[in-house]
Amino acid sequence: MSATAPLTCKPGDYKSDIKPIWCPGCGDYHVLMALTRAFAALGLSPEQTVVVSGIGCSSRIPAYTSCYGFHGVHGRSLAVAAGLKIVRPDLTVVVTSGDGDGYSIGGNHFLHACRRNVDLTYVVMDNHIYGMTKGQPSPTTEPDFDTALTPGGTGVRPFNPLVVALASGANFVARAYSGNPHDTASLIVEAVRHPGFSFIEVLSPCVTYRPDQRAWKERVHSAPVSATDDSARAARRLMTDDGFNLGVLYRGNRLPYQPTAVAVTSDLAEFEKGFEI
């Protein structure tokens, strides 16, 4: 997190003039609300905050904020964000993604971002579907989700993002539900403040392609136990939880990645000397 003095911006100050085009009822509206509330609570300067994304419904968020943004290539948001944070550690960098962008196309980047532990906050809006492209199964889709595209379901075991994040080295692992925007905002605040790579999975219903997810509001519940810094204990909890436990589930104490300092030269002639034969 940047060391700028706290500001008195209101949540609305972090919203751009561009109106979201998500479907009415989409959970991502709540996530945008939570994000702007969190930025206001953190007293971040929009000029010192960057929202990076890939492709998908949830990845539209940078355009809807007044912060700096980077709407990048499908699945590559974490690579962009890590590079940015390494060269500009003074900035607060938040990455927004979805389950398709983040776990399938960007799955490899997810593993290595957790492993590197760069000081980023990764917010993944998980709706278990590719919504933008009309409802194909994603890595978190249930194996028996039956559609014309996948008759009888894919039969493939879903990805468990929180377990993968933990096993790969993420320093902060949490789950939120978009319908609880105040709670989600609190988790984003905590994640940004926590050093290293912080991962928040936000259950964010797609009411168009997964109307059954409207029932999530009855299924979610606070995690019955407080966060642990013991990764083995966290792993046992995450492997056995019902997928609807909300809150901070792991709070690690690894030091964030610090790049090896390399002298940078802006003198081209001197730089070219290094390539002389």
Place this chain on the structure above:
Amino acid sequence: MSEEANIRPVTSVAGFYAIAYEMETDAVERYKVLADQMQTHNNSELVRIFLDLARAEGLHAEEIRRMAGDLGVESKSGPIGSWRSESPEAADLSAAHYLMTPRDALLMALAGEERAVAFYTGLAAAATDPAVRKLAEEFVAEETEHVELCHRLLQRYAPAGAERYEDPDPPLAGD
């Protein structure tokens, strides 16, 4: 949707006004979001309804600010808000749908007003400060009037048949 247990007990008139103001401004924000959603989907009738609802809640917010006077309406909870999930009067954004009708919008508003009545009723019952209790009872009466208004408005719109929600070009690729 609301979780009254998650807010601190209201022990002062200033605290009461701050909570009441936060509830109204949250409601305004949600109705504006819904109006924007309907604008995107070219549903001008619902845009008008949601903007009217936002305006009504905004007037109530300003009335609370006026009543608070020098006490102010600044929330001690900061930008995140006082409730863990949602403030009681805020419309449930997750209940919105691109095929929703004016009646659905009014039912959404009615649910918010009913939650507000329940909230202030609980607050009045729990209040230890007589001034807070009196204010809470006044707000119960005010929100009850809003509930009645919603019921009167709902009489203009008959329940839609199932065909209203049938989309001839459904987005669901799977069906």
